[in-house]
Amino acid sequence: MMQRAPFGVRLAEATATLGPLCVGIDPHPELLRAWGLPVDPDGLRRFARTCVEAFAGHVALVKPQSAFFEEYGSAGIQVLEETLAAFRVSGTLTLLDVKRGDIGSTMAGYARAYLADGSPLAADAITVSPYLGFGSLAPAIALAGQTGRGVFVLALTSNPEGAQVQHARDDQGSVAGAVVAGAREANAAALSEGHLGHVGLVVGATIGSAATDLGIDLTTVNGPLLAPGFGAQGADAAAIRRLFGAALPAVLPSSSREVLGAGPDLRDLRAAAYGAWPGE
Numbered sequence: 376m377m378q379r380a381p382f383g384v385r386l387a388e389a390t391a392t393l394g395p396l397c398v399g400i401d402p403h404p405e406l407l408r409a410w411g412l413p414v415d416p417d418g419l420r421r422f423a424r425t426c427v428e429a430f431a432g433h434v435a436l437v438k439p440q441s442a443f444f445e446e447y448g449s450a451g452i453q454v455l456e457e458t459l460a461a462f463r464v465s466g467t468l469t470l471l472d473v474k475r476g477d478i479g480s481t482m483a484g485y486a487r488a489y490l491a492d493g494s495p496l497a498a499d500a501i502t503v504s505p506y507l508g509f510g511s512l513a514p515a516i517a518l519a520g521q522t523g524r525g526v527f528v529l530a531l532t533s534n535p536e537g538a539q540v541q542h543a544r545d546d547q548g549s550v551a552g553a554v555v556a557g558a559r560e561a562n563a564a565a566l567s568e569g570h571l572g573h574v575g576l577v578v579g580a581t582i583g584s585a586a587t588d589l590g591i592d593l594t595t596v597n598g599p600l601l602a603p604g605f606g607a608q609g610a611d612a613a614a615i616r617r618l619f620g621a622a623l624p625a626v627l628p629s630s631s632r633e634v635l636g637a638g639p640d641l642r643d644l645r646a647a648a649y650g651a652w653p654g655e
């Protein structure tokens with residue numbers, strides 16, 4: 376197994392140099408058309424290569440959205456593999472947004488697919504879904520820890536429908552609160568070693584006061600907080616500052632369509648990424 380520094384350490388180094396913005400690579404068919412590309416595997420490949428050229432070495436983290444590659448079948452998966460490999464070579468961190476979650480024994484297979492050294496689809500981190508129980512994610516959390524990779528667990532998602540499940544409560548607290556507690560526990564060892572843990576959370580930039588209303592303290596997670604919903608879904612930098620408060624240093628604002636809409640010119644794409652997050 377390749378010796379790699381823990382994901383939290385690698386992420387902190389990358390964001391200290393290049394800033395916290397995560398650029399989402401979402402090759403929507405409409406974006407391919409807007410870039411003058413055909414909506415087929417060739418157009419997908421040209422779109423993805425442009426993203427690699429534009430962002431590799433210029434942002435800390437990119438988040439390819441698996442759905443927009445999967446829709447082309449094996450040809451799209453091949454482009455996804457090439458894209459992950461190109462970012463890997465460049466040293467830019469990849470967070471594959473694939474939202475996997477299953478019973479533990481199957482989760483182990485997903486973990487090997489995305490988090491094992493040498494896997495064609497290996498990313499630096501993936502998104503995972505805790506709705507088969509936080510404990511079902513154990514194989515992914517364990518393999519990510521062993522290989523210097525990370526997972527981002529869906530806690531409070533940016534879509535309005537998420538509240539139906541995530542805000543549900545009983546006398547023990549809310550569903551989202553239990554997810555946050557699971558991440559905090561998984562990151563405890565990293566906290567004692569003095570670095571950020573490898574179990575991040577997805578907390579949508581659009582959720583307003585939901586975390587506070589549910590009594591959730593995001594400052595104690597000791598893991599990265601991915602904030603999608605920034606940009607095209609309506610949340611701005613002020614909304615992110617209000618929502619996260621003292622937890623802001625751990626936040627990765629994530630924007631896809633708003634940045635990609637500036638393409639296909641490389642300088643325009645980079646300018647959109649540089650300008651997206653105004654800083655502290």
Ligand SMILES: O=c1ccn([C@@H]2O[C@H](COP(=O)(O)O)[C@@H](O)[C@H]2O)c(=O)[nH]1
Nearest residue numbers: 440532533579603604607608630631632
């Ligand atoms: O709560 C979530 C979790 C994931 N996403 C993903 O992020 C991007 C958002 O794209 P934009 O174009 O910036 O709206 C997309 O891939 C989603 O699947 C999210 O939006 N919310």
